Amino acid sequence: MGMFQRDQQIFADAAPLDDSYEPEDIRERDDELEKYQRALQPVIDNRPTSNIFLYGKTGTGKTVATKFMLSHLEADAATYDDVDLSTVWVSCENLSSSYQVAVALVNEIRESQNKEKISTTGYSQQRVFDILYDELDALGGTVILVLDEIDNIGHSDDILYGLPRARSNGYVDEVRPVIIGISNDFKFRENLSPKVKDTLAEKEILFPPYDANQLRSILKPRAEKSFHDGVLADEVVPLCSAFAAQDTGSARQAIRLLREAGELAQANDCESVSEDEVRDAQEELEKNQLYEGMQELTTQGHAVLCALAYHQSLEEVPIRSSDLYERYTKICERLDADSVSERRVRDHLSDMNMLGLISVYEHNEGLSAGRYHEYELDVPLTAVLDVLLSTNRFKDLADIIESTADDNNLLQSDLSDY
Structure with missing residues (x-):
């Protein structure tokens, strides 16, 4: 028997779980x-x-x-x-x-x-x-x-x-x-x-985020087409919908979670997909989601992330937004790209915080220094560099950051967490 065998018991037609699938009707919109x-x-x-x-x-x-x-x-x-x-x-x-x-x-x-x-x-x-x-x-x-x-x-x-x-x-x-x-x-x-x-x-x-009920409505017909009869436990579609609704409200995330759960059941030679596969799939996708979240940032978002990664490589974190903004503008000059205001950079930082990419610390030092925020990466520097190195425009800058981090022995310790 060969190493690869065609699945006969989990997936009937996985096409409806693919990102490129175009449904016959649009639900909940x-x-x-x-x-x-x-x-x-x-x-x-x-x-x-x-x-x-x-x-x-x-x-x-x-x-x-x-x-x-x-x-x-x-x-x-x-x-x-x-x-x-x-x-x-x-x-x-x-x-x-x-x-x-x-x-x-x-x-x-x-x-x-x-x-x-x-x-x-x-x-x-x-x-x-x-x-x-x-x-x-x-x-x-x-x-x-x-x-x-x-x-x-x-x-x-x-x-x-x-x-x-x-x-x-x-x-x-x-x-x-x-x-x-x-x-x-x-x-x-x-x-x-x-x-x-x-x-x-x-x-x-x-287009607002979907809630759990809407995601269940979107997921159900795809699940019926994608899996053999009786394969999915009753709680699978509701649980996939609930996880996605609590996180991003993204139908794409709910669909990927269902597909990942099915693939885990297939890999483990299970006869059905249960709540356990969904929870294991959720844990796996959370790791991948951080990487995708970084990939999907705009050019300005990548420039802000690049600036924060640079200070991370110098061990100059947490860092205030004013200092980070100075590095960000220099990066934009090097890229020959327009820079945005410091307020807009803080908006990008807020978005990255919601994605789980960075940590934000609020300080209030009263009348002497007032209230301010400091930032640092909440994901391994190696993961950020992987994304920046895969983006042609940021490759040279990522090489510099990687070299700086390597000189400071940051990547060796970072790899143990990745």
Whole structure:
């Protein structure tokens, strides 16, 4: 008998537990889908359509809802002879400027038409914008530009100013560009430049975290499709839902927890999945979640984390936000990236604290020094370096931090905790 054998007793079809799975219907988002439908209705009516921005933490249904709505919109638009609709989808996960987003949009359009892509360097920003306008005008009609994880562009928001004004400025004649921005950062709009805020004229749709009952409703049909009959104990789906609701309210987390529990049962040659597998899976995923939480930080979040890691490597922690901010601005200068205010850096630190990545200590020294906070990593420095080293933009800085930590013998002791 071979080392690997096909599972016959746990999983019937694991596809519904995959991150890429697109369900036939969207559960527990009726209000959000109704707002989404109203915002997209002008496309079918062949009239100007507002830009749409979706806000919510990871796993709250923004992307899957967008795919669901656009799928129906495209199908319905095809039944009208006078509606010309195209959609272009770009993930901004590794894009940190309007220039890079514009290049990505141009190349996404050209790839769909089997045309030669443009280089990612060597053009002025205005030249790339002009190429983008030409490509959009050639498409004509309404073109919906989906910018997933748009918060990664930070303060480089020129594209959010240029696209909405392209028609009124005479850059395009035959097309109506519509932006759908998807952001994990509820405060993203607050940090846009005033001219962008005035120009966007967007509809906002908020996707709050799911509660346990909503997660159970989402999980149940996936569980029924994914596992053989009678395999799941009655408490498995409710427990997966409860764990995810207590933590992040993320459907993605609940689904991954269910899948991990099934894989543990399979690995242990169990005939069923019980509460024990769910609890073991939760413990395993908590470790992985910290790593994913660091990976999913924005460029600004990574810069703040990098600054804290640097002070950690020098054993200069806990550190006050004012001192940390000084290091953060130097990191941004080295990366040729815009820096944000010290208040915004504290917001990023607060987010990282909620993710369990850092510890925050509050001090109150009365009238002499007042109240202030100090920060240090709450995860191994090696884990932070793994994330920074895997991000091209931060690799050189991570190498410096790693070397500094190694000189101080920090990594050897750190490894014992990782």
